[in-house]
Amino acid sequence: MSATPSSPAWRVVVAAGAGQLLAWGSSYYLLAILARPMAADMDLAPLWVYASFSGALLVAAMLGPFAGARIDRHGGRCVLLASNALFALALIVLALAEDRWSLLLGWLLMGAAMPMGLYDAAFSTMVGLYGARARRAIVGITLIAGFASTISWPLTAAIEAEAGWRAACVVWAVLHLTVGAGIHAWLLPPSPPMSAHPAVAAAAAGDGVGVPPPRTLWLLALVFTASGFVFAAMATHLPRLLELGGCSPAQAVAAASLVGIAQVVGRVVEAGWLSRLHPLATARLSSVLHPLGAMLFALFGGPLAFTFAALHGAGVGIMTIVKGTLPLALFGTTGFGRRAGLLEAPARLAQATAPMLFGVALDHWGAAALWLSIAAGAIAVAGVLGLRTRA
Template sequence: MSASAAMPPGTTRVVIALGTAQTLAWASSYYLPAILAAPMARDMGLSPAWIFGAFSAALVLSALLGPAVGRAIDRRGGRGVLALSNLVLAAGLALLGVAPGPIVMAAAWLVIGLGMTMGLYDAAFATLAGLYGRAARGPITGITLLAGFASTIGWPVSALLEDAIGWRGACLAWAAAHLLIGLPLNRLLVPPAPPPERSPAAADSGGPPPPRFAMPLLAFVFAATWFVTGAMAAHLPALLQAAGATPALAIGAAALVGPAQVMARLAEFGLLRRFDPIVSARLATIGHPLGVAVLAILGAPAAAGFAILHGMGNGILTIAKGTLPLAVFGPAGYGARQGLLSAPARMVQAAAPFAFGLLLELAGVAAALAVTAALSLSACAALLALRPAAARLAKA
């Protein structure tokens, strides 16, 4: 039976609701500092680095709390956790909007970090695993397709709001959006998960267990690829300029990452869904190294090619973060396992912009890209040690 045939009525509604809520959650949290850090710092007489430091602390807190949130979703389903995330994110954004100084602002970012661990992809993926079991791959891909536009929507909206009502008003407007849009979507359109012990969708299909090294292997894969993602997200335009591209070419090429991610997710939704998620993830990990090779051989004129190849790989890796644990371990205990697997990746992601920037400054473009390419290839090698579920069943 195909994944689509196994889907109960109302799945499309759930995917649209979660995809829209995820777009809002990412736009108003993870993508917020890129637009508001500078005016926020200017208003408070701080360096923008201070704002990004508080944001990094929020990411670290999110990593530490991930396993506990995952266990809560495993026990009770994700609807309540996702709805609560909208209240927490609204509170954090409101506190940020009225913060009189750096101490309150740092506290606000920590509240937002709590909301992020309750309301971003990990929580949504665990919710879908509880609802649909192994058949959750299609819905996971669906919500990443919609939320792939979070930066495309969020950055212009934040910029428009900041221009019209200031950065404080922008924070308050995003807080209101969580209460008026995100909360109803998560609370009213996401069904409660069936009890885990009675859920036919969540039951494992049997077969030989995964190898003992599967957990540390996947944790390494996610940490390595998230370092590359975090580094490129923070430095891509500057990196391309350092490689010889003009400012216009660098910005134009960097803008292609988003469309390339969506293109790759469409391919995953159509062609690649016929293959095991491990196969898709292996292909995705070579996207960035291929882009590095193209840039190294052809130079700055190939900046767009580098951005597209990196973006396509990153687009599928976002899906793989949700589907790989499902394919390797099954849906039982998915939320807690996802939290454990994500913790090292989130820690690395928080450090990636600073670490890669330092590497770029001290060693240059070629050496910095050699490191990110090596990390991606090592993730591919790690995935080669894991066999698809079908292969394990055949051997059994």
């Protein structure tokens, strides 16, 4: 297979998407099922496990630019392969953990693997392979990886119920060393460094992007940070928030479960009708959806819980794609990996702190804490409205 195809090869996209499904299912989505069994087994407060995960996100934020630069220089396949080894090591350390400090070490190793193996790395790899034509590949990857929680949560829960949380970690480690490593070693084509990539060089010369001012980079980082805060806050506290807003426990769970479906639907819409629009227009649409839904729920309560969840989920789903396509459209392909890491670093810091901050707000303000996420959403809207398609 040529490393510089004229359009995304869908078997490559499917392979990369499957690798992302594995990476997300064994990292971000692991905590929801295993946090309490981990804490109970080692006689720890669950807060320690969540704090350890926040530490992992801080490590990921610090290492993101480095991982992106490695992809720029050496191509994405070797970095993704290394992530499989590091994910597996982290999971084995977690499985063998005997106290809080070895548990913390496992999560910090997981944080080191995240920027090498999650969306930033996959998107940068697609840009290295397809240059300015990577938008369709990025969308395809997110469509497949959007089912990570749907597949990983039942699988992790089933293993934990049968053999314990340590066995679940071992199974995920084995999957990384077999399925994940096999995908990245044999199903992803090698790509030269982006600066030497002929398709990338041609696209960069002809895409008309130019060099945007630093203000554009700062605004985009602000948008991603505010969106990251909203994502993490809702991912952690949405059912409780809905209950405080007037839903019954059953209604809250049912509405919250709609978020995952809405994410996939949003990505399908982006792959279809929205693909004809500039990514900046897509970004403006996605940034509006959470604050719109949240304001409706804040004003009218329980009857609009499902509307809120659907709008929030669609916004999250589309914003995931925007994080790959908008920097590509605004800045071009040169240095994409390092820039993606820089843009995602403050967002990961926001994701590390949002669960605790929003949890405290819920404790003190009840459902009125929703206005905190509305304010963060409004910041994202203001930031994306300040962006322009040309410098």
